[in-house]
Amino acid sequence: MSCEPATPSDMMTIAAGRALSNEDICFVGIGAPSAACNLARLTHAPRIVLIYESGTIGVRPSVLPLSIGDGELCETALTTISVPEMFKLLAAGRTDHCGVPGRSADRSLRQSQHHGDRSL
Numbered sequence: 001m002s003c004e005p006a007t008p009s010d011m012m013t014i015a016a017g018r019a020l021s022n023e024d025i026c027f028v029g030i031g032a033p034s035a036a037c038n039l040a041r042l043t044h045a046p047r048i049v050l051i052y053e054s055g056t057i058g059v060r061p062s063v064l065p066l067s068i069g070d071g072e073l074c075e076t077a078l079t080t081i082s083v084p085e086m087f088k089l090l091a092a093g094r095t096d097h098c099g100v101p102g103r104s105a106d107r108s109l110r111q112s113q114h115h116g117d118r119s120l
Contacts, residue, residue, distance in 0.1 A: 014039065016099070022047040026097045027090050029053055033099025034064055055086040087104065 006014075013032045017039035018025065028050050038061065041048050050059045054068035058078030059118050065072050074080055090098065 017043070019047055020097065024096045025049040025051065025094065026099060027051050027053075027095045028059075028099055030065060030067055036099065037063060041058065051086060051089065053082050053083075053086070055081045057086075098108050 006082065009032060013036045015064070016036035020037060020040035022045045023070045024040075026033075026037050026047065026048060027070050028034050030053070034052075037050050041050070041060070048098060049057070051057050052059055052065070052068055054073055056073040056077035057080070061070075061072045061075050062076070089095065
């Protein structure tokens, strides 16, 4: 059995996961941010609170969700709120960390939509 070497993205995900703690409340995007938060939850921070972009709070997925519409998020959430309410929590500073994929947020952390390589 052979293992592929870790990529820089893999190493960043692991480092981000190690930086999180039990007391953290994290706004989580899909991809590396989700992997980092769930790595922390499954290894050393079982009480970490995850809030996904879809408005699901206290999520504890058994598999990494493929999108914010993944049923795993609603099925394992403590509660679900509307997306505008979720962004109010974020804007009010009610989270400790915000992890969204780099291409989906501008410098002010505003979500953007993409079409190919162009932001809309």
